[in-house]
Amino acid sequence: MAQATFKPEDQKTQHFNLLSGHSIPAVGLGTWKSGSKADDAVSTAIIEAGYRHIDTAWQYGVQEEVGVALRAVMQAGVKRKDLFITSKLWCTELSPDRVRTAFNNTLQELQLDYLDLYLIHWPFHLQEGASRPPKPGEVLEFDMEGVWREMEKLVEENLIRDIGVCNFTLKKLTKLMDFAQIMSSVCQMEMHPGWKNDKMLEACKNSGIHVTAYSPLGSQGGGGRDLIHDQTVERVAKKLNKTPGQVLVKWALQRGISVIPKSSNPERIRENIQVFGWELPKEDFEALCRIQNQKRVLDGEELSVNKEAGPYRSVADLWDHED
Numbered sequence: 006m007a008q009a010t011f012k013p014e015d016q017k018t019q020h021f022n023l024l025s026g027h028s029i030p031a032v033g034l035g036t037w038k039s040g041s042k043a044d045d046a047v048s049t050a051i052i053e054a055g056y057r058h059i060d061t062a063w064q065y066g067v068q069e070e071v072g073v074a075l076r077a078v079m080q081a082g083v084k085r086k087d088l089f090i091t092s093k094l095w096c097t098e099l100s101p102d103r104v105r106t107a108f109n110n111t112l113q114e115l116q117l118d119y120l121d122l123y124l125i126h127w128p129f130h131l132q133e134g135a136s137r138p139p140k141p142g143e144v145l146e147f148d149m150e151g152v153w154r155e156m157e158k159l160v161e162e163n164l165i166r167d168i169g170v171c172n173f174t175l176k177k178l179t180k181l182m183d184f185a186q187i188m189s190s191v192c193q194m195e196m197h198p199g200w201k202n203d204k205m206l207e208a209c210k211n212s213g214i215h216v217t218a219y220s221p222l223g224s225q226g227g228g229g230r231d232l233i234h235d236q237t238v239e240r241v242a243k244k245l246n247k248t249p250g251q252v253l254v255k256w257a258l259q260r261g262i263s264v265i266p267k268s269s270n271p272e273r274i275r276e277n278i279q280v281f282g283w284e285l286p287k288e289d290f291e292a293l294c295r296i297q298n299q300k301r302v303l304d305g306e307e308l309s310v311n312k313e314a315g316p317y318r319s320v321a322d323l324w325d326h327e328d
């Protein structure tokens with residue numbers, strides 16, 4: 006392991022403020038589908054590229070690899086307080102009696118003694134071992150208030166600094182805000198020029214909830230959308246002498262949101278955070294906003310929809326008919 010070459014004062018990464026008073030680094034490393042490369046990817050990101058924000062989840066099956074990397078970078082001199090580590094509570098754990106155990110397991114896998122951010126991964130409760138798509142009865146009742154209370158307790162015990170949600174609709178967020186004693190600091194959602202998600206972005210901004218964009222490059226590679234080769238993205242990149250990946254990351258940052266591109270390739274890991282000290286001119290930002298065929302890449306259908314039995318009989322049901 007190389008010695009840490011980045012000191013906090015060297016960090017050019019910007020931060021966004023959260024409702025709690027904490028801050029979140031603007032660019033983080035995604036780890037979904039990183040597999041056995043997650044260890045090297047996280048080390049490269051932190052030591053060589055200057056990332057301080059890592060996004061992971063129990064469901065990604067890489068937390069042990071991420072934990073090994075986190076331990077190594079801290080041994081190399083990076084301070085825990087300078088890192089921002091996010092994980093997520095999976096759908097099978099969305100009942101009040103399972104939250105603490107799931108959280109402890111995540112903390113142990115990551116070799117940490119607190120998390121910066123813990124998110125509800127998807128807003129539906131699945132029976133353990135549920136099929137994809139779920140069979141009748143495998144999508145269970147979701148006691149959102151009970152689960153949130155347990156997450157709030159973990160904040161009160163200083164085991165988590167901020168809590169939040171992913172893949173929520175306005176309806177579900179409004180419900181949560183009605184009973185939350187500790188507000189959701191972050192709402193993580195799919196967002197890129199092919200799915201701008203304007204309604205949720207505006208709703209979150211109005212409530213002071215910070216937005217993190219997932220799949221910012223279109224999650225291309227495994228059935229996603231290849232925005233890297235979109236002609237508008239390519240044109241803007243060529244004009245600005247940047248890469249398509251940098252243009253897509255910058256588009257998100259200029260909307261005031263943090264962004265978590267995934268890569269397990271060292272060059273692309275470095276590339277994706279070299280997005281400071283320059284701007285997308287207004288006309289290019291707007292051209293990206295006009296990309297046609299607005300569509301989610303990750304609609305949750307396979308995870309949650311059972312056309313015969315519900316409770317979600319369609320993708321539209323899952324998203325509360327808000328799209």
Ligand code: NDP
Nearest residue numbers: 035036037171219220221222223224226250266267268269
């Ligand atoms: P991204 O949009 O980040 O795209 C990742 C893909 O793009 C990979 O195939 C990667 O390949 C490739 N790539 C990365 N950088 C570049 C580049 N500069 N040029 C060309 N190709 C590039 O997809 P994800 O869906 O992974 O989203 C990012 C992260 O968001 C996830 O990893 C996860 O942490 C989080 N997430 C959260 C969700 C939630 O429900 N809360 C849902 C989905 C994602 P390579 O690795 O070879 O570089």
Ligand code: 1BO
Nearest residue numbers: 037062064303308
């Ligand atoms: C099953 C999809 C989860 C990505 O965060």
